[in-house]
Amino acid sequence: VGRLIAEATGASFFDLQAEVAQRVGVPVRKAMRSWPDQHVEPALRLLGQELESGQPTVVALGSETLLERARRLEALETAVVVGLDAPIETLLGRARANEHWLARIGEVDGGLAGALQARRESYAEVHAVLRTDRTSPEEVAARATAVWQRDPIAVAAGERTYCVEVGVGAALTRSRMAVGGASLLLVVTDRNVGPLHAAPLVAHLAVDGARVESMALQAGEEHKNPGALLSVWERALAAGADRSSILVALGGGVVTDVAGFAAATYMRGIRWLALPTTLLGMVDASVGGKTAVDLGAAKNAIGAFWQPMLVLCDPEFLRTEPQRGYLGALAEVLKSALIGDPVLLELLEQQTDAVLGREASVLTEIVRRSIAVKARVVSRDERESGLRAVLNLGHTVGHALEAAGGYGGLSHGEAVSLGLVQALRIGQALGRSPDALLERVRGLLARLGLPTLPSKDRLEAAVELLTHDKKRKGNVVRFVVAEEAGRVGSVSLELSALESLVRRLNDQ
Ligand SMILES: NC(=O)c1ccc[n+]([C@@H]2O[C@H](COP(=O)([O-])OP(=O)(O)OC[C@H]3O[C@@H](n4cnc5c(N)ncnc54)[C@H](O)[C@@H]3O)[C@@H](O)[C@H]2O)c1
Ligand SMILES: [Zn+2]
Numbered sequence: 001v002g003r004l005i006a007e008a009t010g011a012s013f014f015d016l017q018a019e020v021a022q023r024v025g026v027p028v029r030k031a032m033r034s035w036p037d038q039h040v041e042p043a044l045r046l047l048g049q050e051l052e053s054g055q056p057t058v059v060a061l062g063s064e065t066l067l068e069r070a071r072r073l074e075a076l077e078t079a080v081v082v083g084l085d086a087p088i089e090t091l092l093g094r095a096r097a098n099e100h101w102l103a104r105i106g107e108v109d110g111g112l113a114g115a116l117q118a119r120r121e122s123y124a125e126v127h128a129v130l131r132t133d134r135t136s137p138e139e140v141a142a143r144a145t146a147v148w149q150r151d152p153i154a155v156a157a158g159e160r161t162y163c164v165e166v167g168v169g170a171a172l173t174r175s176r177m178a179v180g181g182a183s184l185l186l187v188v189t190d191r192n193v194g195p196l197h198a199a200p201l202v203a204h205l206a207v208d209g210a211r212v213e214s215m216a217l218q219a220g221e222e223h224k225n226p227g228a229l230l231s232v233w234e235r236a237l238a239a240g241a242d243r244s245s246i247l248v249a250l251g252g253g254v255v256t257d258v259a260g261f262a263a264a265t266y267m268r269g270i271r272w273l274a275l276p277t278t279l280l281g282m283v284d285a286s287v288g289g290k291t292a293v294d295l296g297a298a299k300n301a302i303g304a305f306w307q308p309m310l311v312l313c314d315p316e317f318l319r320t321e322p323q324r325g326y327l328g329a330l331a332e333v334l335k336s337a338l339i340g341d342p343v344l345l346e347l348l349e350q351q352t353d354a355v356l357g358r359e360a361s362v363l364t365e366i367v368r369r370s371i372a373v374k375a376r377v378v379s380r381d382e383r384e385s386g387l388r389a390v391l392n393l394g395h396t397v398g399h400a401l402e403a404a405g406g407y408g409g410l411s412h413g414e415a416v417s418l419g420l421v422q423a424l425r426i427g428q429a430l431g432r433s434p435d436a437l438l439e440r441v442r443g444l445l446a447r448l449g450l451p452t453l454p455s456k457d458r459l460e461a462a463v464e465l466l467t468h469d470k471k472r473k474g475n476v477v478r479f480v481v482a483e484e485a486g487r488v489g490s491v492s493l494e495l496s497a498l499e500s501l502v503r504r505l506n507d508q
Helices: 002-009 016-024 037-052 069-078 088-096 099-107 111-124 137-150 170-179 193-209 226-238 253-268 279-285 315-320 323-340 342-350 352-356 360-380 387-392 395-403 412-429 435-447 456-467 495-507
Strands: 012-015 057-060 082-085 128-131 153-155 162-166 185-190 212-217 246-251 271-276 290-295 298-305 310-313 476-484 487-494
Touching: 002 012, 002 057, 002 137, 012 016, 012 037, 016 037, 016 057, 037 057, 069 360, 082 111, 082 137, 088 111, 128 137, 153 360, 162 170, 162 360, 170 193, 170 246, 170 271, 170 310, 185 193, 185 226, 185 253, 193 212, 193 246, 193 315, 212 226, 212 253, 226 253, 226 290, 246 253, 253 271, 253 279, 253 290, 253 298, 271 279, 279 323, 279 360, 315 360, 323 342, 323 360, 323 387, 323 412, 323 435, 323 487, 342 352, 342 360, 342 435, 352 360, 360 387, 387 395, 387 476, 387 487, 395 412, 395 456, 395 476, 412 435, 412 476, 412 495, 435 476, 456 495, 476 495, 487 495
Parallel strands: 012 057, 082 128, 162 310, 185 212, 185 246, 246 271, 271 310
Antiparallel strands: 153 162, 290 298, 476 487
């Protein structure tokens, strides 16, 4: 199959098994399950060199190569990974036809069951798994090529791994295929997005006579509450939704948070497809599987981790997003660039006008890159054990500024913009952030029309909030600092030290 894909696309082909077999000195059909490391490592190094050429390359490898999670994640981040599978009877039949395969299975702890369990673990976290029974190798190759061309980003979460696809037209070309076979589709949108974007989607989903219902929630954060949740549950029930129905969320972060949580809870959890229509919904809310509603003033107080089956990000939706939310989300994009993608920072700097003009081609690239940074962090830290803290860059002071004077003043994105500048100044004062980076970030934010300097009053109120936040362990915060474009670190700071730093820096 790998060879067929390479031939059809003009890519080069690298067969890892063959490379190792040659080093071991046996024919590839005698491939063993556990190759000796001293032969695998040089073959992997050779592969690395191949890939550095930047040429499109198809790599064939055994699922056991991806068993180690760190290696699997590395593969997911650098390539599109497709697993080939078949029902156990087919696999057994194939094994019987090849004595070496039979012997190979015998080498594994637990025999065939052990081999399949290992494969299951590898295949849980790949971009796609394709069945190879009752179909030709050419057909499998064509399907794998289609996955490759969509260039999905995987958010690895064990059995709940899912993909994010970014592209002009993604919503209207991919949704139907993704939800095929569902008994009922319930499109959940809001009263602003619905009139603008729901009709073509509903028409697209309803091709082939699928049952499609839709509903529009009241728009805005003040409606992200249990009432909205209840209305989705009731609508789903009235429409006769069952466990094989799918919720399709079309809207900003409020809609995806509400619909996602409704999906998490309806009949103990049903599938949902996310079609974010705001930049924040795409670059932030689409990665991580968090869903929630607010309870009174307590933001996201009631929620669940419930990964969507797929996220489709269509930059065309962003043309109609209100300007303030769009600009604010650019602060989050810049945050991601600082955390893990220097090219993204350059792109924002060099294409500022295209970004402000919401040009689809530039947006596609920017959204992709931001999502990839967050996906990398989240995948490596499924259980929120610490690494995810880097995503707080700009948010320690940012959150305090946002909360100061109530949530009416600054938008979240504007607060993050201010918080990023504060974080860089603090990093600079601590000798961790370079002067030039501070200037780059400040300059870029200003050109994007985002605030860089908080008012004296707001800052004063924010400092008060920061130091009176008793939730923090031992009054010490792990403060995230930007060390260079694409690299962050952290420092333990006593709250009192943070307070005096912020005061001193802003008095100058
Ligand atoms: N789940 C997560 O991990 C996560 C991450 C970040 C933010 N969030 C949540 O997301 C919410 C904020 O998201 P948001 O900024 O998208 O806000 P939002 O969903 O309220 O959308 C902002 C406004 O724009 C309108 N709108 C949305 N898309 C539009 C479009 N394409 N054209 C015209 N109007 C459009 C909406 O109706 C709304 O009035 C917050 O509740 C936040 O908690 C969740
Ligand atoms: Zn944020």
